[in-house]
Structure formats: C-alpha cells, structure tokens
Amino acid sequence: MPELPDLEYIVSVLGPRIRGRRIDEVVLKEPIVTRMLLPDAGGFARALTGRTIADLRRHGPFLDFSLAPDGRLIIHCMLAGRLQIAAAGEKPVAHMCFALHLDNGEWLRYGDDKRMGKVYLTGNGSLAAIPGYLDQGVGILSPDFTRDRFDAIIKGRRHQVRVFLMDQTALSAIGNAYADEILFAAGIHPKTSCASLSDEQRGRLYDSIRGVMTWAIHMVREAGQPIEVKMRDHVKVRNRKDEPCPVCGTKIRRAGVRGYDSFFCPHCQPAPWAAGTGATSLRPSARRNREIPWERKE
Template identity: 35%
Template sequence: MPELPEIETVKRIIGPQIRGLAIESISVRRPEVIAHPAADEFCRRLRGQTFDATTRRGKFLVIRLESGDKVIIHLRMTGCLLVTPADYPEEKHTHIVFRMDNGKALRFSDTRRFGRLWLLQKEEADTYSGMERLGKEPLSPDFTAEYLASKLGKRKKAVKECLMEQGAIAGIGNIYSDEILFAAGIYPARPANSLTGEEWERLAEVIPERLSFFIRKNEISPEEYLETKGRDYRNTPFLQVYGHEGEPCPTCKTSLCRMVIGGRSSTYCPSCQQGDKEFNESRKTKEQTV
C-alpha cells in the first residue's frame, strides 16, 4: 500500500497539473469505487466545477474545488491517478475518468478495486472517509516526543504496530515503520510501554527525518510519472532493511532478520536493534520472579 511519501509524491505530481481546470464530463465504469454520494450524484455535483488545491492527510489525497467542495481519495493497495492526453491509451482497470477543459483527463485506475473516492460539499461533515479520526501528521511542527509518549507510551503492543496506528500517527505503514525503527535502533517487537524518554525523543526526530528523506528520493517529473503509469516512483533502491531479509545490514553487515508482528512482516538488524536481547532478558527476569 502506498504510504505517506508515495501519496505526497502523487499530490505533488497531480495537483499542479489539474489546478484551475474545469471538469467537462465524468465517466464512471465502476460505481462501487465511489463511496459517497451515489455515483450519479457524484457526477452531477462535480460536472462544471473547477479544481483548486490538492493536499494530503496521512494516506489520503484531498482535491479541493473552487466552490469549497472537496474530493477525498484513498488509493489503498493498487489505486493510481494519472493526468493524460485525451488519446493516451487507457489502463485496463480504469474506473473513473474526469475530462477537463484543456483536453486532458484525470484517470483513476485500481486493479484490486479497494481504492475509494468521497465527495463532500463545502459545509458537509466528513462522517464517511475516516480521515477525521487520523492522528497527528508526522511532518507537522508539533509532532514531538511528548505527543508520542502520551499516545503510545502506555501501550503493551509492539512499537512496530503502534507506529502503524493511523489514529496516533497519520501515514506510516509496514515499509516505513521498519525503516524508522532501524534508523532509531529500536527492536520492532519491543512493547511501546518499555521505551524510555530518550527513545521517544529519538523516534520524534527519526520519523520526520526518514519520511522527508524518502519524499525527496521519490521526486519524479510529471513526464516520467506518466511514462511509468504512476508505478515506478517508489523508494525500493533506498530502503535499508524492508524486504532485505538475509542480506547484510548496511551498518554492521550482520544478516538482517525477519519476524511477523501483528500479522505483518518486519525486517530488522539483531545487532543494531539490540532491544531484542534487552527485552528478552527483562522478560526472563520477570518470569523468574513470578
């Protein structure tokens, strides 16, 4: 699933291309990808409106219209947005096409059809998308160690799982939680309530630094993005641990290990992330005293 850096990339590519353009017509091939309102009403309300600014909230894209209405989009696993010339070959799983007054089209495709779109009117409360339940943006100035400790510091769950809780931190998923914990030197299975104040401070620094790093590495031109059909802009060459089980750690050359935490794969370095040894010894001590 695309995470915060990928959605930020899509925002920066798509937003400038559609800003100020009016929607002349809309074709909906798969009505079920429109979660609110019904597809007919969605098209009726949007036809003739003009795109304004495009923003991001966690893993959600928000396309604002000059009227004050907004389209919220979640790409989920395989969703993709492309701005194309009218005669550009259409992707097989294209579900919605917005035709604009400059002759180009904004197309939404999704192989697995998990992605969703919501249209909210200017004063309409968002009780549909779940975006209002998101936690703090990790790139915001008030993303602090105090915030992290207050939201997660009493949790018994593994810190890896806690970093992926969208109600606490918006936008981090399986890939970047691995990268963040490696950079912070924290064992992914550590209970969040075992982290020290110093470790929360370290996470508060590492989280925005790593996400910003991957946003920079994701930079791609609109032409390249279209040429690769929005698929080849991700950070695979720059990932240090995710997906590298059995390979040498980029820091100490120890073989990277993999475990499953909360049903999700996690790759880590047993040497650089030595919390595993400390945590296990602490757990054994507690068990012996019971």
C-alpha cells in the same frame, strides 16, 4: 501502496496541473470504488461533471480535492490505488476505475487492481461518513509534532512499537514500508513494547520518524518518476528479506507483527527479550546506522 512520501510527491506534481481545471467528462468503469455522499446531486459521474478542481492537499493518507462551486473528492488509495495525469493518447494506468477529462485536454485517471481503494464525493458535512478521516492523529510533518507531543502520545501505550507507529489516530500517517524503515533507523526491534522504551530510545524513534520521512520525500522527488510509478528503490529493509543489512551485513529478517509483515535487521535491531543483547543501548553497528543519509542535516 502510496505512503506519505508518495502522497506528498503526488500533491506537488498533480496540484499545479489540475488547479482551476473544469471536469468536462467522467468515465466510470468500476463504481465499486466510489462512495456518493452528496445528496441530491445524481450519480457520481453526473455530479462530478462540470465541477472545477479548486485545490488538492493531503490529509493523512487521504488525497483531498476541493471542488467548485462545492464538494470534495477524497481518495484513499489503500493497497493498490494509483493516480495518473496524462495527455489524451497516452496509455491509461492499468486497471483503470475512473477517469476525469479536464478542460485542457488532460486525463486524471485512477487505477486500482485490487479495487480496495475508496473514492468519496462528499460535502463538508459528510466527513464523518469517511472512515478514519476525522480521527487522524498529529501530522508527523507538522510543527505540532514536537518531542514533547510525541512523549505525551506514546506514554502509557502498551502496544508493540510497530503497531503504535501505524495507529493513525496517534500519528498521521505511517504505513507498512516506512514503519519498517523508521524502526531500522532507530535501531529498535519491531516487537518492542512501547512501555519498555527508554527516554533515549523514544528520542531516537522521534528523530527517526521525522528524519526518515524527510529523507524519503527527498528521494521520491529526486527520482522524478510519473506519479503512477511506485518508487521504493531507496528503502533499506522493507521487502528485503535475506538481503544483507546495509549497515552490518546481517541478513534482513521478516516477522509477522499483528498480521502485518515486518522487515528488520536482527543485529541492528536486537530483540528486547534476548538477554545480554544490550537492547536498551545502541550497538556500534546501529550507531553507524544513524549516520547514514537520513540523519544528514541539509
């Protein structure tokens, strides 16, 4: 559930509240979400107790807590994982899997109603045992993600563009919701083959990746909700089937792309195989689309 903008928000809110805090008690209710990769440290709860949280950062879709004197707690929330930081007395997040009591009296809790998320307690030497951790592609917010780099990565790809966007070994990291939002901003149909994109379309796609993510980070931060709340009110097409496109009014459609639901506007994102749609050039409505807030330079 949490995608890159949500994770950036979690790091910005949670980081200052937990840095330097010692974990003095661990409540573990759902051991199924945990993976113990620290040899000779006892069980998950015993090994965490007494360690101090030194730092928190995001690595692709992972939240990476470095611990002192050693070890790392690495969380991949998958579909439904949520974190909560709360005073003792506040209602715990639903479907709580574990909770860490900090030495200032606050609780850091993890809830996950599907229990599909993964929580690893590991050392630096065991990162290879965490699926996806070491093979993340270029960070889409990093200075390394230039137009040239993007062209080099997408060159030769034959996937449908939505499948490519979600390949985390290429781009780190775009999830379902923002893949749809990026393609809408770029005016590109989700099933377009990467190989068929023009230079201009690749440029629009690159600009939209950076533009939509920067905009979404801003929107999530502005909403200022507690970190356990899912904040997606600002999305324009995701999960909006049959609602009017905010640009042209056409009903948003849903299509299956390699087993994932994809939401798009059939007018602003014309199918490339539909003859005479002008799919390689932007329709006037899609051009207007580019002028809505995420393109605004701040």
